[in-house]
Amino acid sequence: TSLDSYYDEKCSYIEHHGANIPKHIIGAALKKRVESIDYEACEPGDEDTFFVADLGEVYRQHMRWKLNLPRVKPFYGEFCLSWGFSQANVTSAVKCNPDAQVIRLLSELGTGFDCASKAEIEQVLKTGVDPSRIIYAQPCKTNSYVRYAASQGVKQMTFDNADELYKVKKLFPGAELFLRISTDDSTSLCRLSLKFGAAMDSTNGLLSLAKELGLNVVGVSFHVGSGASDPNVFLKAVQDARVVFNQAESYGFHMRTLDVGGGFSSDTFESMAAVLSDALDEYMPSSVSIIGEPGRYYVSSAFTLATHIIARRTIENPETSEKSYMVYLNDGLYGNFSSIMFDHQNPVAQVLRTGNRTYFDTFAARDSHHGIEYSIWGPTCDGIDRIADSIRFDHTLDVGDWLYFEDMGAYTKCSATRFNGFNDAHDVIYVASEPGARALLGMK
Numbered sequence: 001t002s003l004d005s006y007y008d009e010k011c012s013y014i015e016h017h018g019a020n021i022p023k024h025i026i027g028a029a030l031k032k033r034v035e036s037i038d039y040e041a042c043e044p045g046d047e048d049t050f051f052v053a054d055l056g057e058v059y060r061q062h063m064r065w066k067l068n069l070p071r072v073k074p075f076y077g078e079f080c081l082s083w084g085f086s087q088a089n090v091t092s093a094v095k096c097n098p099d100a101q102v103i104r105l106l107s108e109l110g111t112g113f114d115c116a117s118k119a120e121i122e123q124v125l126k127t128g129v130d131p132s133r134i135i136y137a138q139p140c141k142t143n144s145y146v147r148y149a150a151s152q153g154v155k156q157m158t159f160d161n162a163d164e165l166y167k168v169k170k171l172f173p174g175a176e177l178f179l180r181i182s183t184d185d186s187t188s189l190c191r192l193s194l195k196f197g198a199a200m201d202s203t204n205g206l207l208s209l210a211k212e213l214g215l216n217v218v219g220v221s222f223h224v225g226s227g228a229s230d231p232n233v234f235l236k237a238v239q240d241a242r243v244v245f246n247q248a249e250s251y252g253f254h255m256r257t258l259d260v261g262g263g264f265s266s267d268t269f270e271s272m273a274a275v276l277s278d279a280l281d282e283y284m285p286s287s288v289s290i291i292g293e294p295g296r297y298y299v300s301s302a303f304t305l306a307t308h309i310i311a312r313r314t315i316e317n318p319e320t321s322e323k324s325y326m327v328y329l330n331d332g333l334y335g336n337f338s339s340i341m342f343d344h345q346n347p348v349a350q351v352l353r354t355g356n357r358t359y360f361d362t363f364a365a366r367d368s369h370h371g372i373e374y375s376i377w378g379p380t381c382d383g384i385d386r387i388a389d390s391i392r393f394d395h396t397l398d399v400g401d402w403l404y405f406e407d408m409g410a411y412t413k414c415s416a417t418r419f420n421g422f423n424d425a426h427d428v429i430y431v432a433s434e435p436g437a438r439a440l441l442g443m444k
């Protein structure tokens, strides 16, 4: 098909040139929006923070996935976005960014979806995705959500403890169960195995109970922690999964799928994928199908956030008369910068310059002895609402200037709040720097 040939072409491009983002497309969208605002007369909210999402970047990340992990079908993790070409069967994790257009694109690409709640399942089903392309990857589920999943035919779900098995027996005995095992996630940004995952010394007992209850265990799942940094954790996790596969098969379960979870980041993706691929080839025969639940990997670099300086306070050093500034943005830790708190991120401000000046300027800070020093704060009344402690720019920033932050697609707007009455539903301007993504979405 044309999609397949496009895919082959892009894979070879990425192999030779890297998956670079055409930033001028994002820059033009940022500038157009910012320059359309009438600052003297605009209504409250018109100058609110906004995102530019490049759906072409999601598409490119999928190409990279297919190139490096051809055996693993992504299930976008809570809308992590998953893409599938021809027989590809990707499950992406919805949770990290449930953006409707991202889900639509992933759905068009044929990937699966990893959902954590009734609302996420509902959102994916409404997009027209078949229930068989959804995994309810939450080992500790709400009773009524399990009933909802059963009513919708969403059969695949995870468990990691005996109580959950009794729950499934009562509410959805026909479920297709994945035993989630714990991993060594000590080098990840966000540890998940503190909360979820069966210890290796408990798996045999859980499988024995599942057998006794007449339940259907079909696979094993794990998650090496979000923002994982050590590729070798994938090797150990696959080895552990092999042990559990053997145990399950000894009870007569037909183990058909391994779910390798999420945890992938764009900057370490190739090295992670290499270790994972080798481990899969060594420990999992080709009869076992492999799915993944990438979240952050698919969306992080696709979203750029633009924010407006609403206020400035000048600080003068009494001894040197040197000036520094506190600038206050219309977005902060209680908003889209929730990633600082929950996801341990350190977003870097860059200056968006408009008018006749060059815009989409590069970050001008050099070292602690050059430029003008700023601290950057959010709009709420809380002192914790600080985005950057100290950053230097070559030029003076003032009220009305805009800053932008790249890599704001994962675990940002999905965990924003309405604290102090600030808006938590900001506009997203969509661009698609890949013709393939434009074609699938019917965009010009």
Ligand code: PLP
Residues within 6 Å of the ligand: 077, 078, 080, 093, 095, 096, 114, 137, 138, 192, 223, 225, 226, 227, 261, 262, 263, 264, 293, 294, 295, 296, 297
């Ligand atoms: N799958 C599950 C079960 C998760 O809990 C998460 C994130 O918390 C993901 C997938 C997505 O992980 P990541 O964004 O690290 O790829």
